[in-house]
Amino acid sequence: MNVHLVDGTYELFRYYYALPEHLDADGVEVSAVRGVLGSVLSLLEEGATHVGVATDHIIESFRNEMWPGYKTGAGIDPALFGQFPLLEDALEAMGVAVWAMIDLEADDALASAATVAAADARVEQVVICTPDKDLAQCVTDPRVAQLDRRQGKWMDEAAVREKFGVEPASIPDWLALVGDSADGFPGLSGWGAKSAATVLARYGHLDAIPPDATTWDVNVRGAAKLSATLEAKRDDAALFLDLATLRRDADVGAVDDWKWRAPTAEFANWVERLGEPALGRRTERLAEQR
Numbered sequence: 001m002n003v004h005l006v007d008g009t010y011e012l013f014r015y016y017y018a019l020p021e022h023l024d025a026d027g028v029e030v031s032a033v034r035g036v037l038g039s040v041l042s043l044l045e046e047g048a049t050h051v052g053v054a055t056d057h058i059i060e061s062f063r064n065e066m067w068p069g070y071k072t073g074a075g076i077d078p079a080l081f082g083q084f085p086l087l088e089d090a091l092e093a094m095g096v097a098v099w100a101m102i103d104l105e106a107d108d109a110l111a112s113a114a115t116v117a118a119a120d121a122r123v124e125q126v127v128i129c130t131p132d133k134d135l136a137q138c139v140t141d142p143r144v145a146q147l148d149r150r151q152g153k154w155m156d157e158a159a160v161r162e163k164f165g166v167e168p169a170s171i172p173d174w175l176a177l178v179g180d181s182a183d184g185f186p187g188l189s190g191w192g193a194k195s196a197a198t199v200l201a202r203y204g205h206l207d208a209i210p211p212d213a214t215t216w217d218v219n220v221r222g223a224a225k226l227s228a229t230l231e232a233k234r235d236d237a238a239l240f241l242d243l244a245t246l247r248r249d250a251d252v253g254a255v256d257d258w259k260w261r262a263p264t265a266e267f268a269n270w271v272e273r274l275g276e277p278a279l280g281r282r283t284e285r286l287a288e289q290r
Contacts, residue, residue, distance in 0.1 A: 003117040003255060004048045007130030008055035008098070009106045011036045012087055014150065016080045024273050029079040033087045034274050039149075040096060041282055043129070050117075050258040053091055054109035055084055057100035061108075063183075063243050070243065071184040090274070093267040094283060097258040104250050107134050111246035113258075114138045120255045134180075136160045137171035137246060165197025173206045176240035177230075185240050190229050195220050206230075206237055262287035 015035025022031040043051060059073035073081060088100045099109040110128055117126040118140065128135050131148040139146055139160050146155035153159075160168045177196040179187025202218040203209045210216060213227035220226065230237060263283050271280035 001050055001122055001255075002048070002125045002127060003050045003052075003113075003123055003258065004043055005110045005113050005117075005126065005128045006040060006043070006051065006053040007106060007110060007128075007132060007135075008036065008053040008087060008091070009084075010130050010132060011039055011053075012055070012083060013080070015039070016077070016083070022275070024275070028082070028086075030083065030086060030274055032080065032083045033090055034276055034279075036087055037090055037094060037270075037274070037276070037279060040091065040094070041279065041286070043149075044260055044286055045282070049260065050255055051260055052097040052099060052109075052113050052252065052258045054099045054101065054106035054113070055088055056106045057084060057088065057102050061101070061105045062103050063105070067185055067239065067243055069184045069186075071182065090267075090270045093264050093270050095260055095263045095267070095287075097253070099250065099252050101250070104247055107132060108247040109250045109252055110135060111138050112248045112250035113252045114144050115248040116252060117255055118143045123255060133164070133171070134175070134183075134244065134246060136164065137168050137244075139168040165194070166200045167204070170200045170204055172241055172244040172246075173200055173204070175244035176206060176237050179240070180244065183243065185243055187240060188229050188233050188237060190222065190226055195222070195226060199226070206241055261290060 012032045016032035019031040019035050021029060022034060024030050040051065040053065059071065064070045064072065088098050091098045101109050114126050114128055117123045126144045128138060128146045129149050135146055136155060138144055139155055139157055141157045157168055164171065164174055166174050174196050177187050177191040178193050179185055198218055198220045199209060209230065211231050213223040216223055267283065268280060271277060
């Protein structure tokens with residue numbers, strides 16, 4: 001079997017900005033929920049059998065206590081933010097496993113589920129459906145791959161190396177050096193994507209980089225300055241590394257919990273609320289086939 005893990009937060013943002021407004025009978029915006037349900041249903045119609053969707057039930061997480069500049073829910077359109085709980089409930093009614101994260105983040109749930117699935121001998125491949133660069137650290141040939149469904153881009157280990165210049169296991173170290181504007185931490189001054197990739201391609205991890213640039217077995221411009229910055233900011237680098245490292249102990253259950261069988265009786269109410277009768281017909285037809 002194959003397992004498909006979907007970044008529900010990304011999907012909700014994607015469809016909110018891609019689709020026109022759609023209000024339910026109470027005047028609540030539900031366009032993004034409609035879009036994500038249709039997307040997940042398409043995944044099932046394409047043959048996916050075991051599917052889990054991770055969401056950020058609240059945007060803040062334990063990482064906000066570690067770094068004051070870490071991303072928050074500030075600035076998110078209330079019409080978008082209000083669709084998170086709606087999506088979670090609608091997906092559950094459709095019969096899809098949902099991990100709504102509060103202390104951890106959706107990315108941590110995806111990493112945890114990928115770890116659980118990869119440890120199950122019955123699973124041939126784990127497909128993490130998101131373009132988020134953080135999840136590249138989970139890619140492991142031939143079991144775990146990353147897929148940007150919107151652009152149809154497949155990421156195995158070779159693709160990660162081509163895109164970032166480092167192995168998947170070095171992605172947290174790379175992010176610690178260059179920073180991650182989406183997550184709100186800056187990285188180290190002077191370190192860019194190319195210099196970080198060059199050094200980490202040789203040494204793998206921050207703690208393996210020699211303190212003296214004259215001993216570096218790598219040709220990188222401004223090595224002395226980069227080395228000095230790293231040594232002066234080791235504590236910051238360690239913190240950023242911790243921020244960028246996905247947790248893999250979220251409670252996501254077991255692979256058998258993620259098998260899609262059929263929608264619940266409650267799903268008919270969601271179909272009506274969303275004004276999507278075709279979604280109901282497609283789901284019923286798929287359940288009959290399964």
